[in-house]
Structures are given as structure tokens and as C-alpha cells.
Amino acid sequence: MKSVLAVLTVLAAIVAIWYAACVPMNIKGVLTDLERAGAQVVPEGAVARRDRGAFGLVAKNSFAISATWAQERPRLPAPHQVAVELWQTTVMKKITSKRSLVFHAWVTLSATLMGFAIGTGLGILLAVGIVHSRVMDMSVMPWAIVSQTIPIIALAPMIIVVLYSIGVQGILPKAIISAYLSFFPVVVGMVKGLRSPDAMQIDLLKTYNASPAQGFWKLRLPSSMPYLFASLKIGIASSLVGAIVAELPTGAVAGLGARLLAGSYYGQTIQIWSALFAAAILASVLVGLLGVIQRITLKRMGMA
């Protein structure tokens, strides 16, 4: 209960800071608009205001403060503007409409999930191979670890264009980028997990005369589950980032990344912020969902 109160306080503080920040961020644009509409603004003329500090302008034109939270194309939209935009583009629009965020989120989400499934599946397979073969362990594992330190997302634009030139387009290129971003965390985490049973437990199975396959199914796989879920959470978050970034270089027309890009081309800041929040909500729902699955699985296995 105390924690809930603390979290709410922090969130309230963030919203308050956000509202406060809107005032100096938007004041110049607001004053220009107000002057054009015939209001008395100090000092007069946009040129005279250009080099003035934002806080000084706020102090002299305090009547304009409320207008900074209601601009059409603000530099920083107020929280309620973003919330209204989110509400209008999700609940109020038909989901088949090109202007519905649900539609765009679904485009990104389908690529994310497909890539995540491919990446996780291959990652688990490679991890099983690594644990059972010394050669693969020694050859591949160092490279898998090194790959975690390099920004492999830089490959994304190239993969899209190369796949396009050999005739693959649509959801698959995005899914491939999502897949390789989730692949390496899963490999590293899963190898750690499959190795987590200690020598005592492995010896016990040996005294039971268990075959390697039995050892895998009855000991290694179950005890890798906590590690697997930890890396799945990292994997799905980076899958989503991959799908969003994959939409940037091609000038895709649908998807959250396309919304971000279109918003930044046309100066539609409210659209950018609502796409950003949609991506954030999507990410936290996905991670949260995995958390729930993790809790249920571990509980049924008697590990939590």
C-alpha cells in the first residue's frame, strides 16, 4: 500500500513537471499566435522576442500560460493533449481506419511477435546445441557474447533494402530484424539456464542411469525456466524496438515507426507523442504479459 502511494506520488510529480515544462517550451509560439489574433503582447513583434529568455517572456505575459497547454502544434504537447489524441485515435476511430493507432500498433505488433517467435525458437535451439556440443560452445558462444556489445540494429536499413531487392517485402523483413535482435539475448540467457543445475544434481541423475535426453527434459530444461523468462522479457522489448526501427528507412506507411517518422516530417508533435505512448504501452503490456506467464509457469513448477 505504501509502495502504491509512492509510485502515484512519483507519477503525479512527473505530470506536474511536464505541465510546468510546457509553459517555457511553448511560450514563443503561443505569443506569436496571440499577437496575430490581436492580443497585447510584451514586447511586440516576433523579432524582438526571438532572443529573449523563455522565463522572462512567461513572467511578462502571464495571461498566455493557459494557451501554452492548448496549442495545435506545440513543441511540447501537454499531457491531456496526448491523452485526448490517444483516446481519439484508438477508441473513437474504426480499427480498420488508416488513422487509427490500433491499426498501426497491430502492424508493428504482428511483425514483433513473428520475429520474436522466430528469434526465440532459433535461440533456444542454438542454446541446446551449445550446451550439448563442446565444439559449438567454444566456437559460437564467444561470438554470441560479443554480438551483445555491438549495435547490430545498424544492420536494419540494409536488411530491408537487400530483402526488397530480392523480392521479399511486407511483414517478413521487419520480422527478421526483430528476430535477430531477440535471438542473441535468448541464446545467452538460455545457455546460462541450461547450465544452472549444479554438479550434485547432474551426478544424481547419473546415478539414476538417466540418458542425456532424460537429463535434458527432466533437469536442464525445467531449471532453465527462470533464465529463459528473464531473457524473453529483454528479447521482446528489443524485438519491438527492432520492428519500430525497421519501419524507418523504407518510408513505410503503416506502423508505429511510420507514425513517428510522418509526425516528425510534418511537425505533428501530438502525433509523435501519441505514437510514442502507444509504443510504450505496447512494450509494457508485452513485458507484463510475459511476467504473468512466468509467474504462472514457475508456480505450477513449484519454483516460485
Added chain:
Amino acid sequence: MIEVILALILWAFGWWVNVRLAEGPMARTRAVRLAVPVIFGITVLLVWELLVRGLNVPMVILPAPSLIVTRFVTSLPVLWVDFRQTILKGALSGYVIGCGAALLVAVLVDRSDFLRRGLLPVGNLVAALPIIGTAPILVMWFGFDWQSKAAVVVVSVFFPMLVNTVAGLAQTSAMQRDLMRTYAAGYWQSFFKLRLPAAMPFIFNGLKISSTLALIGAIVAEFFGSPTMGMGFRISTSVGQLALDMVWAEIVVAALAGTAFYGILAAMERAVTFWHPSQRG
């Protein structure tokens, strides 16, 4: 065709050497541990080269490693300019500001239990979000030059670093803190002599995670607008011109920068947390 067969033979030979090395009596030695992945990497590169030549794969799909190396060597000045713009100016300054700010905030948050309870769940949530989406907003605010890239990096490293540092500062046991109290140590004395050193493994973990995030942030932010230099700019324009050898050369730079960054952090970690069990093995 001969190249393809040669590639297959080479692959089999490389694998055979590695099997012999990994299962031989020397497998535990340091030299073999280093040699096996190196042989694997070289084999992959050679097979790649032979296959690209043998199957006449066009350059716009996959350039041969030799072409990439040639391009890398001949365009060193361009690569250096991009490296300076993206890594040194964008990523590194943002990394220092972001991690420094997160450290300071973590020390402040740590003094208040209420703040810690409130900020940690929020920080954990934000650390999992696609922060890269803030790039168009920050490019709009701070302009096309490296300042906006540094801002993206600050935002993306701040929360992972904060969460890790706060978790690290909570690592000391009640016994250790009591011992400091019996020594009549003040808050800052026990902070610098006990809690900060105990937090170091966590802080370095945060620094390592952030190092990759910093490079990703600086490169991807350039896709949203940049001056006519920088690694992200070069990658997106070279892809447009189908100059894939240039793209690969930039990726080589990114890989080298990423591993060097990480390596320096790991070396620092070994020097600072020499007492930790994970470093003593």
C-alpha cells in the same frame, strides 16, 4: 562452381580442426580457448568470400569481405569523421551526462525510502520501453547536430543506470552497516567506504548495458535527421545508393567501437571490483 566446393571443403576442415581442438587434451588451456572462436570466425569469413565469388552474388545483396576491407581502408578519413561525429560527440558525451546524472539521482533517491519505493517501479518500467522513439522529438528540440543525439543517449541510458545503481546501493547487509555504525562512521564515510564499493558490481553492470544502448541511440537517432556526416547518416544514405560495402564498413566500425567500449569497461571493472567473487576465478 569450384569456389563453392572449396567453401564446403574449407567449412568441413575448419569444423574438423575445432572438433580436434575442443575435444583434445589441450582443450582447457587459454590458447585453445582463444584459438577455437578465432578459427571459427576466419572460416566463416573465408566461406563467405568463396560463396559470394562462386555464386556471383551481386554487390547490392552481399559484398565479399575483401571488398568490405578494401572499402574500409580506402575510406578511412570518411569513417573517422563519422566516428567522431556519432561515437565521440554524440554517444560518448550523452553517455557521460546520462550515467553521471543517474548516479547522482541514485544517491539522492537512496536517502529516502519513499522515493526509492516510488521511483524503482517507474524506472524499471521505463528501462524496458522503446526509448528510441523519443528521437524525432529530441531532434526537433535540439537540432540536427550531435546535441540531439547526445540527448537521445542521455534519455536511453538514464533509467537502466538509475535502477542498477539503486539496486547496488541496497546491497550491504545490516551486519556490515552496523559495523560501520560501531566505528562511529558518518553517512558519507560509510557511503564511500562501504556502500559505494559494494555497489560497484551493479554500477558496472549498468554501465555495460548503457554502453550498447548509447551506441544504438546515437546511430538510430541519425535516421531522423542529421548533418551530412555520422554513422547512421552514412548507413542510411549508402543503403539508398546501394553502396553496401560502405554500409558494411560502417558496421565494422560500430562493432569495433562497441567491443572496445565494452572491453574498456570490463577492464575498469576488473581493476575496481577485484575483490568480487566473479572476478577472482
